[in-house]
Amino acid sequence: MQVNVKIKRFNPEQDNRPYWSEHNVEVSETDRILDVMNQIKWEEDGSFTYRRSCGHAICGSDAILLNGVNRLACRVLVKDIGSNINIEPIRGLPVIKDLIVDMEPFFDSYKAILPFFMNDDPEPTTERYQSVEDRAIFDDTTKCILCACCTTSCPIFWTNGQYLGPAAIVNAHRFIFDSRDQGTSERLGVLNQVNGLWRCRTAYNCTEACPRDIPITKAIEEVKRELLWRKA
């Protein structure tokens, strides 16, 4: 089928401001949007620049703003979109070139919430036991692939880049509700700061955008309640 693809382009070496490039390409309706992008790059315009790696929605490289919503280019088929395809870089992070944004501020927020297991007890000789029920509490938030679809769909993050953002809070949730972890008060301390957890205004764009179907707003609200009741 014939599709019309509009792409928001920016090359800092040539352009003062972003512009839209337009491409009419013949694709199969079962192609992924990533295939369409590859076809444009390989056959029409080699200067078109974007990140992609695994192509199977697990590396989290190819988050884009697709027809007004954040999606992974490798997880959406042409037939789900139709013949008009608008592609922009994700918002709120500085654009380096075309669809490539500077992810460092995003990863800084991720690092800020101490995304690693903390437990100072002497290591047991067997495994650190965790019941199935305790594991289930944070099962959803283990699935994050750090693609930034959520954080860059957040209206608060667009206007305040200092906000930690949903992805960081999701990863904090993963450890806060882990019965084996002991770093909860440290993490809640980070989240309780001015640009932390309380910036969330529950716009639900993150939950809609997540390609891993993590109920993000639910997780954020759980962390809010945890922080509230601990402090109370």
Add this chain to the structure above:
Amino acid sequence: MYRGREGQWAFIFHRVSGLAILFYLLVHVAELAAAMWGPQYSNAILGFFHTPVFRLALLGIIAAVLYHALNGLRIIFMDFTGWGVKYQAKIWYGVFAVFLVIYIPVLIKILPEIFRGH
């Protein structure tokens, strides 16, 4: 425009209505404070605010307060219960239903009064 769904619009309306209420309160307090210089000033300003344009805007403020209050309840459900997040979109439509039930009679009562000049 990002094509967000119910939650995004609930948030945007909540923010805009909140700012409208804040702006109204500032104007309201300024108008009351004018009485410090004597009734001739405060009455003149009050007369200015009683023109139909401002009275229609006041209907907008009533709408803003009503929405802000009802959606505030929705936010309380989301923040303090385990089920609020799950049903937030449905609750938002409920917010609009209750809004209309209260606001339409308000319009029926007040609009004719404004145009009759009471």
